[in-house]
Amino acid sequence: xxxxxxxxxxxxxxxxxxxxxxxxxxxxxxxxxxxxxxxxxxxxxxxxxxxxxxxxxxxxxxxxxxxxxxxxxxxxxxxxxxxxxxxxxxxxxxxxxxxxxxxxxxxxxxxxxxxxxxxxxxxxxxxxxxxxxxxxxxxxxxxxxxxxxxxxxxxxxxxxxxxxxxxxxxxxxxxxxxxxxxxxxxxxxxxxxxxxxxxxxxxxxxxxxxxxxxxxxxxxxxxxxxxxxxxxxxxxxxxxxxxxxxxxxxxxxxxxxxxxxxxxxxxxxxxxxxxxxxxxxxxxxxxxxxxxxxxxxxxxxxxxxxxxxxxxxxxxxxxxxxxxxxxxxxxxxxxxxxxxxxxxxxxxxxxxxxxxxxxxxxxxxxxxxxxxxxxxxxxxxxxxxxxxxxxxxxxxxxxxxxxxxxxxxxxxxxxxxxxxxxxxxxxxxxxxxxxxxxxxxxxxxxxxxxxxxxxxxxxxxxxxxxxxxxxxxxxxxxxxxxxxxxxxxxxxxxxxxx
Amino acid sequence: xxxxxxxxxxxxxxxxxxxxxxxxxxxxxxxxxxxxxxxxxxxxxxxxxxxxxxxxxxxxxxxxxxxxxxxxxxxxxxxxxxxxxxxxxxxxxxxxxxxxxxxxxxxxxxxxxxxxxxxxxxxxxxxxxxxxxxxxxxxxxxxxxxxxxxxxxxxxxxxxxxxxxxxxxxxxxxxxxxxxxxxxxxxxxxxxxxxxxxxxxxxxxxxxxxxxxxxxxxxxxxxxxxxxxxxxxxxxxxxxxxxxxxxxxxxxxxxxxxxxxxxxxxxxxxxxxxxxxxxxxxxxxxxxxxxxxxxxxxxxxxxxxxxxxxxxxxxxxxxxxxxxxxxxxxxxxxxxxxxxxxxxxxxxxxxxxxxxxxxxxxxxxxxxxxxxxxxxxxxxxxxxxxxxxxxxxxxxxxxxxxxxxxxxxxxxxxxxxxxxxxxxxxxxxxxxxxxxxxxxxxxxxxxxxxxxxxxxxxxxxxxxxxxxxxxxxxxxxxxxxxxxxxxxxxxxxxxxxx
Numbered sequence: 001x002x003x004x005x006x007x008x009x010x011x012x013x014x015x016x017x018x019x020x021x022x023x024x025x026x027x028x029x030x031x032x033x034x035x036x037x038x039x040x041x042x043x044x045x046x047x048x049x050x051x052x053x054x055x056x057x058x059x060x061x062x063x064x065x066x067x068x069x070x071x072x073x074x075x076x077x078x079x080x081x082x083x084x085x086x087x088x089x090x091x092x093x094x095x096x097x098x099x100x101x102x103x104x105x106x107x108x109x110x111x112x113x114x115x116x117x118x119x120x121x122x123x124x125x126x127x128x129x130x131x132x133x134x135x136x137x138x139x140x141x142x143x144x145x146x147x148x149x150x151x152x153x154x155x156x157x158x159x160x161x162x163x164x165x166x167x168x169x170x171x172x173x174x175x176x177x178x179x180x181x182x183x184x185x186x187x188x189x190x191x192x193x194x195x196x197x198x199x200x201x202x203x204x205x206x207x208x209x210x211x212x213x214x215x216x217x218x219x220x221x222x223x224x225x226x227x228x229x230x231x232x233x234x235x236x237x238x239x240x241x242x243x244x245x246x247x248x249x250x251x252x253x254x255x256x257x258x259x260x261x262x263x264x265x266x267x268x269x270x271x272x273x274x275x276x277x278x279x280x281x282x283x284x285x286x287x288x289x290x291x292x293x294x295x296x297x298x299x300x301x302x303x304x305x306x307x308x309x310x311x312x313x314x315x316x317x318x319x320x321x322x323x324x325x326x327x328x329x330x331x332x333x334x335x336x337x338x339x340x341x342x343x344x345x346x347x348x349x350x351x352x353x354x355x356x357x358x359x360x361x362x363x364x365x366x367x368x369x370x371x372x373x374x375x376x377x378x379x380x381x382x383x384x385x386x387x388x389x390x391x392x393x394x395x396x397x398x399x400x401x402x403x404x405x406x407x408x409x410x411x412x413x414x415x416x417x418x419x420x421x422x423x424x425x426x427x428x429x430x431x432x433x434x435x436x437x438x439x440x441x442x443x444x445x446x447x448x449x450x451x452x453x454x455x456x457x458x459x460x461x462x463x464x465x466x467x468x469x470x471x472x473x474x475x476x477x478x479x480x481x482x483x484x485x486x487x488x489x490x491x492x493x494x495x496x497x498x
Numbered sequence: 499x500x501x502x503x504x505x506x507x508x509x510x511x512x513x514x515x516x517x518x519x520x521x522x523x524x525x526x527x528x529x530x531x532x533x534x535x536x537x538x539x540x541x542x543x544x545x546x547x548x549x550x551x552x553x554x555x556x557x558x559x560x561x562x563x564x565x566x567x568x569x570x571x572x573x574x575x576x577x578x579x580x581x582x583x584x585x586x587x588x589x590x591x592x593x594x595x596x597x598x599x600x601x602x603x604x605x606x607x608x609x610x611x612x613x614x615x616x617x618x619x620x621x622x623x624x625x626x627x628x629x630x631x632x633x634x635x636x637x638x639x640x641x642x643x644x645x646x647x648x649x650x651x652x653x654x655x656x657x658x659x660x661x662x663x664x665x666x667x668x669x670x671x672x673x674x675x676x677x678x679x680x681x682x683x684x685x686x687x688x689x690x691x692x693x694x695x696x697x698x699x700x701x702x703x704x705x706x707x708x709x710x711x712x713x714x715x716x717x718x719x720x721x722x723x724x725x726x727x728x729x730x731x732x733x734x735x736x737x738x739x740x741x742x743x744x745x746x747x748x749x750x751x752x753x754x755x756x757x758x759x760x761x762x763x764x765x766x767x768x769x770x771x772x773x774x775x776x777x778x779x780x781x782x783x784x785x786x787x788x789x790x791x792x793x794x795x796x797x798x799x800x801x802x803x804x805x806x807x808x809x810x811x812x813x814x815x816x817x818x819x820x821x822x823x824x825x826x827x828x829x830x831x832x833x834x835x836x837x838x839x840x841x842x843x844x845x846x847x848x849x850x851x852x853x854x855x856x857x858x859x860x861x862x863x864x865x866x867x868x869x870x871x872x873x874x875x876x877x878x879x880x881x882x883x884x885x886x887x888x889x890x891x892x893x894x895x896x897x898x899x900x901x902x903x904x905x906x907x908x909x910x911x912x913x914x915x916x917x918x919x920x921x922x923x924x925x926x927x928x929x930x931x932x933x934x935x936x937x938x939x940x941x942x943x944x945x946x947x948x949x950x951x952x953x954x955x956x957x958x959x960x961x962x963x964x965x966x967x968x969x970x971x972x973x974x975x976x977x978x979x980x981x982x983x984x985x986x987x988x989x990x991x992x993x994x995x996x
Contacts, residue, residue: 018546021539022520029523033531037722038739041519044777048516052550224535241536279542 161466
């Protein structure tokens with residue numbers, strides 16, 4: 001029998017969880033279904049839910065219960081620890097700071113849209129300075145409440161269980177490796193010759209059916225998922241009702257296809273979370289880096305592998321018809337695993353993507369720690385990108401104005417992308433070692449062995465483990481960039497099966 | 499400047515309103531979009547929102563504020579009166595009674611589905627007895643809190659501002675009139691000859707486009723509305739984001755078409771509610787009878803008129819092609835205004851529908867007042883229908899088991915259907931008198947003159963007036979069944995333009 005104070009806390013958490021689920025559906029609806037004229041009312045609805053959740057989380061009796069509660073067993077202990085942490089973080093921030101932050105983020109984001117369109121950094125500078133000032137204040141308050149360093153306290157908003165001190169050497173090692181690897185990859189790529197474009201046409205209705213059937217083939221259940229359309233693809237909804245979205249282009253079938261495979265990875269994670277702890281903190285995902293590892297292990301590790309492409313090519317040709325040659329797996333690999341030094345993070349390939357993230361990690365950490373002023377950001381960006389990839393952005397729109405994150409108050413998120421990519425490689429290696437026939441199955445378009453392993457070794461842990469502990473449990477070691485480098489070397493350097 | 503206690507109450511009402519809107523979108527989603535597997539979690543989400551709303555409504559400080567608040571102006575006074583009434587009703591019911599009612603309704607509704615399928619009244623009888631027992635207890639509690647008679651207190655859950663004592667003579671007069679009118683209408687109908695069925699085919703895609711374009715033509719804005727599909731058509735969403743649904747049959751284009759016109763009437767009412775009082779009690783609709791008057795004035799009064807059919811017939815023929823003769827307005831009138839004595843309320847025509855409602859009104863009032871036991875319901879039903887329409891149901895599935903209402907705890911709702919139908923005729927007469935060219939516009943498929951009049955004389959009042967007062971304001975008199983009878987006489991008895 002659980003402790004009465006613990007029981008009261010779980011009942012409160014269940015209501016908080018239900019409010020969060022309601023908000024998730026309303027967010028999904030706003031991006032997929034809502035007519036434009038419903039926007040203002042939707043804002044009121046979501047603000048009301050957020051306000052009620054905050055009141056519920058910070059009610060005076062919660063502190064008493066958190067003090068008194070005793071947990072029996074590991075999962076209860078993890079759940080209680082997560083409740084205590086969330087409460088400490090929620091009560092650490094004065095209401096005035098929370099409100100000022102919401103206002104400043106919203107104002108800056110609005111200005112940023114125009115500044116990016118005009119590539120005019122000066123336009124957004126004052127607003128961004130205010131955003132940063134409030135983020136630094138937030139980081140200090142969270143740091144005081146948690147004992148983490150200020151930047152780590154912000155990172156914890158997105159991913160628990162990993163610090164900048166752990167990330168830094170991993171990223172430095174990758175930078176050093178990339179310095180040699182990138183020119184070699186480019187040379188090998190040039191030697192392999194150019195890809196032939198797919199002939200088309202690619203009717204959207206066919207793309208839609210293919211994407212849905214692939215996401216079901218990968219393991220989503222029709223009774224527990226949807227696939228819809230939105231301008232910016234995402235995975236939303238709730239664990240028993242996951243909703244992924246994509247955007248179809250009649251000229252390019254790869255964007256929606258690979259995007260849906262990516263979002264399906266996120267969705268499988270949500271579906272695999274421990275149902276016995278639904279709407280409890282410990283029943284949630286382990287964080288954004290862990291989440292990204294699940295989308296990338298499906299999209300990058302499994303579905304862009306030679307094995308899976310050998311299944312997918314003929315499927316695509318059956319669907320779209322025309323000349324079969326461009327659908328040969330080797331050509332699909334050339335098309336969808338092309339390395340290129342570019343300015344834009346979201347367009348980057350697997351090899352250079354981490355360079356974009358390393359740049360942002362260093363800059364945002366320096367900003368939060370007071371070592372870099374907003375005024376110096378464009379210069380530091382250009383210098384950093386030149387040092388990492390040997391290219392210089394022609395303007396700020398293709399430089400420090402390209403991402404929404406900072407302009408909307410999102411400091412500490414960027415590392416998640418690359419931590420996730422690295423974790424995906426590390427998990428894939430462990431899954432392969434534990435699961436004979438995993439690649440043979442991929443070649444049949446069958447991800448069941450991989451997804452089955454992920455269910456047990458990642459999904460089922462919920463949030464009971466932080467990022468590093470989750471990797472330790474699943475792979476026997478904390479984050480190790482060598483597995484990611486080995487994966488990239490096999491795929492981009494040796495020409496060996498990848 | 500508003501009184502501080504009144505201001506606090508409006509702030510609370512705004513949050514309650516936002517919670518209600520969130521729930522409305524989640525309900526819509528459950529009927530249109532949600533994969534089946536999301537049902538259990540959706541139940542948790544909605545129960546949590548309902549619980550929070552109840553807590554917010556009945557918090558101790560609300561009673562103090564309601565006591566202290568002073569309203570300035572008519573709208574504030576109406577808003578405050580509605581808040582006081584809602585609070586009195588919410589606090590009148592002990593939590594144990596509310597919970598027992600929810601359980602009993604849910605249990606009975608489940609048994610009813612099987613009992614209806616098997617036409618086995620005995621099967622549902624004990625559960626329905628429990629539902630009635632709790633409804634009578636609820637009616638007593640609400641009666642004590644409001645001073646209304648017990649049945650009137652239940653009716654007020656759906657429609658404020660009309661009592662059974664006012665309804666009774668109106669329904670009695672209709673019954674007497676129908677006794678003469680129905681045989682005459684049948685005789686005239688037989689003389690006019692049978693309708694020719696529409697030739698088809700009716701591809702669902704074409705039906706969908708037609709329904710959407712008609713709902714926009716009637717006055718809904720694309721930016722503030724949706725049209726989707728669900729098993730049971732309804733109008734949901736929120737005033738700036740109204741969402742109507744329908745169900746398409748490839749064999750019969752009339753069902754979806756007339757259904758969408760009906761739901762568009764509901765949606766136009768929601769769109770026309772006073773935006774300045776959004777999410778306040780006085781900014782809501784005047785109730786279910788008022789709502790039904792708005793769906794029926796669009797569907798029955800306007801869109802089944804000779805004038806509108808003369809516009810619609812050629813439109814339908816252009817869309818579906820084939821022999822033009824069945825699309826002649828006179829044939830559409832024969833098809834869609836056919837009088838028939840039947841057992842099933844939802845299939846009934848305009849003339850006999852009130853007989854079904856009068857039967858239910860008398861029976862449910864007798865049950866609430868303790869004059870009719872559940873055991874005697876099937877017999878009383880058969881006897882009542884025989885007396886009203888001269889037919890006897892062959893079994894209980896086509897008798898007292900046909901409707902969900904009572905089996906789900908819905909006592910006091912039925913009168914709304916016929917009060918709405920009568921109000922629609924009364925409002926149409928007033929709109930015609932005030933708006934020259936209203937029928938000429940209908941013949942062009944233009945409802946703007948009618949909808950414009952409704953916006954000012956019905957929609958804009960929100961809930962500031964109860965049912966009878968709304969009619970007085972719009973038509974100069976309380977509910978008068980003569981206007982409805984005159985409408986029916988013109989359409990079904992005289993052969994004059996209708």
